[in-house]
Amino acid sequence: MTTATEVVEKASPVVNIVQKIEALAKPRDLMKRAKTLEEDYAKSFFELGGVLSRIKTGIASKEAGFEKYQSFSAYVAEEHRISISQINKMIFGYESLVAKQIPYEKVATLPWSSLVALVPALTPENVDELVPAAEKMSYKQISALPVVKGSKDKTKAKAANAGVAKKGKATSAAPTPEAGEAPSADDKHAAVLAYLTDLGVTKAVALLKEAFPDANLALALKKSH
Known part of the structure; x- marks a missing residue:
């Protein structure tokens, strides 16, 4: 019987990485694929980020097949040699590109550290301009780009506004004394x-x-x- 992992390995080159990951339906296939990709994660980091994203979701939702692990961090510590911080960056890079609907082929020339630094600023409209420029830059240089810093500032501001709104909602729910009381x-x-x-x-x-x-x-x- 052909396993899901073997189907992925034999898939046509035109099948994109997201579809490959979605083909891995069983927890054991996801974890086996993660182990294989880890062997050369400098080249396979995008797909590895996607597979680990699926595993992380499965563990958080207590999906059957992941019961052995109390948390995603526990899974990483037991099954992988890559640090949890590196893995979270890979997941961030994968999920960001998928959410923005940017094909991996557009950024495939970037090392994973450079992609993680650049991805907050990437859009379908500017990817063809920013990626070639970033190919010649270091991680620090990419992080210092105004367009990258601006994107990070917007993200922080959005998070802060969400926190203020949540706090304001909680405060408004509490009854307040009437004037003069x-x-x-x-x-x-x-x-x-x-x-x-x-x-x-x-x-x-x-x-x-x-x-x-x-x-x-x-x-x-x-x-x-």
């Missing part, structure tokens, strides 16, 4: 908790220790839970 004890308690939460555990505990040097914080925290 004194805050109740519960309102004060909620405000203090919100303030301490924003500070973070370490700073909050330090502040409490300074305010109440004789208090048994461990006992108080235990009772609060």
Whole structure:
């Protein structure tokens, strides 16, 4: 019986990498393919990123066949010699190109580190211009390009705005005292908790220790839970 992996190996060259990855339906085929690709990941990083993306999703969703692994990090530590940070960059490069609908053939001349640096700025419209220029640059030079830095700044701003919107939504959901009405004890308690939460555990505990040097914080925290 021909396995999914053998089908991939014998596939016509015109079959693109995304279709190859989708042909690997079973967890054991995905993990076997990942092992094979890892042997020369400098050349196969894009496909490896796609296969590992599928594995990561399978483990997170507790798909049958991945039960052995408590987390994706545990899987990587047990099955691969590449670091989790490198693997996450490969996954990022693969998922970014697929999401932007940029064919891998357009960026295939770039080393994987250069592609990861450039991919935030790539679009279907500028890929033919940026890739040839990036071929002559180092990772640091690519990262310093205004178009790359601008894309990263936009991504950070978008994430920050999403965080502010989420926080604002949570704040608006809480009832507020009407004008002229004194805050109740519960309102004060909620405000203090919100303030301490924003500070973070370490700073909050330090502040409490300074305010109440004789208090048994461990006992108080235990009772609060």
